[in-house]
Amino acid sequence: MDWKGYTIIYVVLFAFATAQAVVEFTGLVDSAYWPAFALIMVLSVVKAVGVAAYYQHLRWEPRAVTYLVLGGTVAALALTGAAAYSIL
Numbered sequence: 001m002d003w004k005g006y007t008i009i010y011v012v013l014f015a016f017a018t019a020q021a022v023v024e025f026t027g028l029v030d031s032a033y034w035p036a037f038a039l040i041m042v043l044s045v046v047k048a049v050g051v052a053a054y055y056q057h058l059r060w061e062p063r064a065v066t067y068l069v070l071g072g073t074v075a076a077l078a079l080t081g082a083a084a085y086s087i088l
Contacts, residue, residue: 001054009054016043016050037084041077048073 020043023029028036052073053059058066 006054009050013047013050016047019043041080045073045077 020040023036023039028039052069058069
């Protein structure tokens with residue numbers, strides 16, 4: 001992948017990070033916790049997949065490696081969801 005591809009991925013990741021900050025700073029977390037939590041989690045997963053696929057080159061790795069990373073991501077999301085549920 002050339003520098004243009006990396007730049008596009010960077011801009012998309014930056015936009016998703018900005019969207020997460022907007023959700024947090026607009027008070028949506030205080031007024032509607034679960035929808036805000038779901039939105040932030042979806043954005044986080046999309047960012048994580050983008051980083052893993054392009055910057056860690058998983059897009060070009062064997063599928064077994066991708067599935068291993070995907071399993072770890074699902075486990076991390078499950079633990080994060082359980083921790084968020086126990087806080088409330």
